Amino acid sequence: xxxxxxxxxxxxKPGESLKMSCKASGYMFPNYWIGWVRQMPGKGLEWMGIIxxxxxxxxYSPSFQGHVxxxxxxxxxxxxxxxxxxxxSDTAMFYCVRSRVPNFPDAFDLWGQGTLVTVSS
Amino acid sequence: DIQMTQSPSTLSASVGDxxxxxxxxxxxxxxxxxxxQQKPGKAPKLLINKISTLEGGVPSRFxxxxxxxxxxxxxxxxxxxxxxxxxxxxxxxxxxxxxGTKVEIK
Numbered sequence: 001x002x003x004x005x006x007x008x009x010x011x012x013k014p015g016e017s018l019k020m021s022c023k024a025s026g027y028m029f030p031n032y033w034i035g036w037v038r039q040m041p042g043k044g045l046e047w048m049g050i051i052x053x054x055x056x057x058x059x060y061s062p063s064f065q066g067h068v069x070x071x072x073x074x075x076x077x078x079x080x081x082x083x084x085x086x087x088x089s090d091t092a093m094f095y096c097v098r099s100r101v102p103n104f105p106d107a108f109d110l111w112g113q114g115t116l117v118t119v120s121s
Numbered sequence: 122d123i124q125m126t127q128s129p130s131t132l133s134a135s136v137g138d139x140x141x142x143x144x145x146x147x148x149x150x151x152x153x154x155x156x157x158q159q160k161p162g163k164a165p166k167l168l169i170n171k172i173s174t175l176e177g178g179v180p181s182r183f184x185x186x187x188x189x190x191x192x193x194x195x196x197x198x199x200x201x202x203x204x205x206x207x208x209x210x211x212x213x214x215x216x217x218x219x220x221g222t223k224v225e226i227k
Binding site: 035037044045046047050059061062095100105106107108109111112113114 | 165
């Protein structure tokens, strides 16, 4: 089955680090762009960034550049989203997403189930 | 950055209505426009790509149109399952979502 399975919910304190994962299965992981989308409570969707696992080409939204790091491990078909220092404003649901066309940055046809992050002192 | 502006933010409609959601891009995005549906507590679902191409399994009452910077999502004969929030997205230059349109029961 073609799917993205994300790691579980997290509760963190401000200043802590976090690395969440997104495990892909059922398709050729290196060949599809895979990215992350944030949804703050009661708000809309925001594209954060994306990586092409085939060559690790990574692009970030200006709104998130420098605040998060996206990476991928082709050997285990897994993408990651990492914060070195969380803020309360990072409280949100995060979705990993896959571009629908191989080797091309396209619309997102595959979504993970979401990982809820709560940052509170 | 390309900005996407959706209207209206909220739309009240009844089962059987025809509804239209508009999305405007801050610059031309050619054909790189998608629409998503999101229900409460669920991940979004891709409905339409490249302005008007329906994803597999999407009912034909959904349709997309437009060009350049102005686009529309139309739902003909609204069904109970269609009450949700809809987002447009450009993928011409990076990716940007519109702010969403909630379709609620009138």
